[in-house]
Amino acid sequence: MEHKPSVPGEVPTFTATLIIRRFDPEVDEEPRWQDFDVELHATDRILDALHKIKWEQDGSLTFRRSCAHGVCGSDAMRINGKNRLACKTLIKDLDISQPIYIEAIKGLPLEKDLIVDMEPFFDSFRSVNPFLMAGGAPKDGKERKQSPVERARFDDTTKCILCAACTSSCPVFWTDGQYFGPAAIVNAHRFIFDSRDEGSNVRLDILNDKEGVWRCRTTFNCTDACPRGIQVTKAIAEVKQAILRGHP
């Protein structure tokens, strides 16, 4: 062999600048922007860049992540002005000739750096009864049967991972924290249109409220932000129509 053994498949790296909106409640009165230069591969994700910063440059950088593969919904943040999951945003899809701006999602109380208080979000999720409401035993048999067509009716809204990217992209939610928000309506939709469920009217009553589906102004920010590709605004429109009809 004439060739000296090279590292197989060496991937070129480059330096990207991340500008992160940081906030330490024990030190800062106001959030501040901080620059970091990170050496990255094009195949890296924003989450990898945040890890490199936390592990190699500044251990105080604070963010949530659990599964790191777009399933748990922990690391929703605002990347270059749009809500995205850090673990599903590839560096190569961003313009790295410009700095990458990263900040916490909007409309929920900022706790530290990229972490917000998710409790108001989960409160509105809980208030739409996001569980199967079925009284009594299933008819003749052991199962509550459902045809593929009936299952397909609400398939889109089963995909929600409760990352809050949609709710915190909603201009109505930013200014009106009482609004249920897209995620809660998506999870209500998942049961309202489920043929096995018997609590649709309860949920439609909950959402037929000043702060319910009628707050939706169809800005489509939620549909654009959803990392699971759920047609959020369409789901909200279907709930609006179900309320007008009086049944799913």
Next chain:
Amino acid sequence: MPVPDEPAATLAKEPLALPKIGMPRRPAGTLYRGREGMWSWVLHRITGVSIYFFLLVHILDTALVRLSPESYNAVINTYKTPIMGLGELALVAAIGLHGLNGLRIILIDFWSVGTRHQRLLFWIVIGLWLVLLAGFAPRQLMHIFGGAA
């Protein structure tokens, strides 16, 4: 990064003395980069509020004719200035956009595939609006600046 030697109290008093911390560029956070849907909503809100204030003034000046026709004429005469002419142009533009986008919102709410085509619908609204303005704006500008009857 090594931990600075200063006591925490000094850090708390002088957060800007920490290394690598620049001055805040945009302390309030970046503008959310929404797409057509968000900007159509922003335009709808701005034009809606503007039209509301126009209607308020319009009802007041029209009601004036029952109280005193002379002062009604005086008020109407002040409208015949180039600035008010441009204001009328802005009013027609605002009503046109608000009305067409209102039809778009009705389609989004009630047409089963409206949500899927909302982006296309927005550009159709903008197209129709420009066509309407192309018909009105030259005529209005001639009235204001050309003295045409």
